[in-house]
Amino acid sequence: MEILHRMNDCIKYIEENLQDKIEHDHLAHIALSSKFHFQRMFHIVTGFTVADYIRRRRLTLAAQELMKPDVKVIDVALRYGYETPESFSKAFRKTHGVSPSAVRRSGTSLKAFPRISFQIQLKGEKEMDYRIVEKESFQVVGTGIRVTMAGGQNKNDITHFWSEVNGNGVTRQICEQTGMDELMGMCIEFDHPNETFTYFIGAESDHDSGIFDSKKVGAATWAVFTSVGPMPNAIQHVWQKVYSEWFPSTGYEHAGGPEFELYPPGNVLDDDYRCEVWIPIKKK
Structure with a gap:
């Protein structure tokens, strides 16, 4: 169970630092693993790379912030690690299918990528040979x-x-x-x-x-x-x-x-x- 606790500690750290630079080396340190094996294990278990997970979580929270009145796109872009509004808009549109400026329009559909957690699932499947x-x-x-x-x-x-x-x-x-x-x-x-x-x-x-x-x-x-x-x-x-x-x-x-x-x-x-x-x- 220890490895699951360490992986959940990594997710907790990511969630608490989505507005800051997140070093994969530090996540591997939390997991008590090499950077390579941490990233490989994360990808095998979740189906996402660490970078992709962080990007999707940031863009999920960015969409929520853009719904607030008087929030500027450039401020949200910088807050979540994008150097220009253009790079932010490109990533945002790729994830949500709309531009950041379209978020406040009534009926706009957005994607919500939830926080993950690691746990052993007992499904009654055939045991592993x-x-x-x-x-x-x-x-x-x-x-x-x-x-x-x-x-x-x-x-x-x-x-x-x-x-x-x-x-x-x-x-x-x-x-x-x-x-x-x-x-x-x-x-x-x-x-x-x-x-x-x-x-x-x-x-x-x-x-x-x-x-x-x-x-x-x-x-x-x-x-x-x-x-x-x-x-x-x-x-x-x-x-x-x-x-x-x-x-x-x-x-x-x-x-x-x-x-x-x-x-x-x-x-x-x-x-x-x-x-x-x-x-x-x-x-x-």
Whole structure:
């Protein structure tokens, strides 16, 4: 439960400082996490980046203030961190669909983005299937790209990368080179200050390849979760439950190393397709 309390402390800090500059480093400090893992956990659980959540909350409150008589748009813009009325108007229109000056018109429809809170939800769903695995160091052979978490761009880039390597036959070549039929999608080589990491598609192999790159993964204790259902929704649901339910209710935390998804052969769109999420863990 401790991690949920820390995340709620972050939300409390955001709400109390929406008119001030909010440093993501400080939020990560409150959460007792690295900036990278805090932002990734926030995005996985909520579906929003930290920056997007802050922006939506500010624009929700800005709309409420603009309803007051004699309030100037430029004053509200500056209060919520926008340097010019133009940049504020652009962001406001994108969120609410109307200009700031139109708020006081009768019947104007506005968006209200509520404050969120973190809690374990007991829904009576099927329990999570997982196991704890001690695994020695191993090597993965394949190909990768550098992705950024800024604005949640990594999700789009990774989806496009999979389409590319499946379409041009690279995944088939990786399996042929390694003699394996299970593919890994691995997050590795994190650059926490710049919010980037390498996403590597490959297969486990005990020898180097003259065609593909290779990555070493150190020995670790892994929590392994089973995903059943069509991709990508099924496995995204597993990631969300891991961070919102499993970590808060166990004595483990993320160990900070590489993590990966393991894809056996089969039709990833089938309702009974099974794959796995591997997350390095350590005792709190």
